[in-house]
Amino acid sequence: MKRFFQSQTIATGLAIFSMFFGAGNLIFPLKVGLLAGEKNIWAISGFLLTGVLLPLLGLLAIILFNGDYKAFFYRLGRIPGATFILFCMLIIGPLVAMPRIVTLSHIMVAPFLGNISLPIFCLLFLGLTFLGTYKENRIINLLGYVISPLLLISLIIIIVKGLLVRSEMTTSLDVPGVTLFWESVKVGYNTLDLLGAIFFSSIVITILKENLKHDDQLKLIAQFIEEA
Numbered sequence: 001m002k003r004f005f006q007s008q009t010i011a012t013g014l015a016i017f018s019m020f021f022g023a024g025n026l027i028f029p030l031k032v033g034l035l036a037g038e039k040n041i042w043a044i045s046g047f048l049l050t051g052v053l054l055p056l057l058g059l060l061a062i063i064l065f066n067g068d069y070k071a072f073f074y075r076l077g078r079i080p081g082a083t084f085i086l087f088c089m090l091i092i093g094p095l096v097a098m099p100r101i102v103t104l105s106h107i108m109v110a111p112f113l114g115n116i117s118l119p120i121f122c123l124l125f126l127g128l129t130f131l132g133t134y135k136e137n138r139i140i141n142l143l144g145y146v147i148s149p150l151l152l153i154s155l156i157i158i159i160v161k162g163l164l165v166r167s168e169m170t171t172s173l174d175v176p177g178v179t180l181f182w183e184s185v186k187v188g189y190n191t192l193d194l195l196g197a198i199f200f201s202s203i204v205i206t207i208l209k210e211n212l213k214h215d216d217q218l219k220l221i222a223q224f225i226e227e228a
Contacts, residue, residue, distance in 0.1 A: 011143075011144030011145055012204060013144070014143065014148035014149070015140045015144040016059075016200070016201070016204060018143045018144075018147045018148040019143065020193050020196055020197070020200070021151060022100075022101055022191070022193075023097075023104040023105075024100065024191035024193075025051070025191055026104070027104065028187045028188070028190060028191055029047065031187065032044075032184050032187055035175070035180065035183070036180055036184075039177050041177075042177035042178070042180040042181045042184070043180050043183075045181060045184070046182060046183070046184030047184040047187060047188040049185055050185050050186075050188035050189040050191075050194070051187075051191050051193060052188075052193075054188075055193035055196065058193075058195075058197035058198045059201045062198055062201040062202055063201070067202045067204075069085070069198055069199055069202045070085065072198065073085050088195050088199070089199070091192065091195060092192055092195045092196060092199065097192050102121070102122055102125055102126070103118070106121045106122075106125075109121075139203070139207065140204065140207055
């Protein structure tokens with residue numbers, strides 16, 4: 001049992017989970033549920049399509065390209081590929097994802113920290129993030145053994161509390177189920193998990209290949225990644 005929890009596979013799986021679970025995954029499902037009400041099957045189906053299945057396909061695509069996202073995009077040509085990479089990096093970086101994560105985190109913790117100002121919180125938050133990711137070879141262990149368990153525990157507490165103190169199900173707006181489905185498809189895509197899958201998976205695969213080279217028991221996995 002101890003060896004199971006110390007497994008690099010478990011740490012990697014939890015690390016990928018925490019990479020994918022960002023601010024969008026916390027906000028958008030609540031929005032979808034609020035709009036859907038009793039028509040939740042339509043909304044859930046659309047959200048899962050682009051919020052779960054599409055990122056999974058992105059993960060598989062990067063595995064097939066041996067973790068090399070440049071080779072993945074350069075199939076379009078060197079200049080178009082580089083342009084797409086820059087565009088995607090800006091979206092999951094300073095233009096959309098990072099500001100969304102920082103502002104959401106600030107809103108959630110500010111009441112408990114004496115209404116700390118956003119600029120000061122940004123410096124502290126991003127500084128801690130930098131310290132946690134400065135050494136690339138420790139990212140998987142940090143995410144897998146520290147961040148992910150805390151995230152899962154927090155989610156379980158929120159879900160259980162929500163079920164215990166829940167009110168009656170809200171009635172959905174007068175919107176056809178098909179319309180809810182397509183709205184949820186767009187909302188699921190806005191989590192940016194597809195872009196995250198492409199670039200985060202590349203980081204994970206690169207780190208894994210380095211770590212697995214030194215573990216005789218996991219050399220077959222490393223060989224599989226090399227040959228994929």
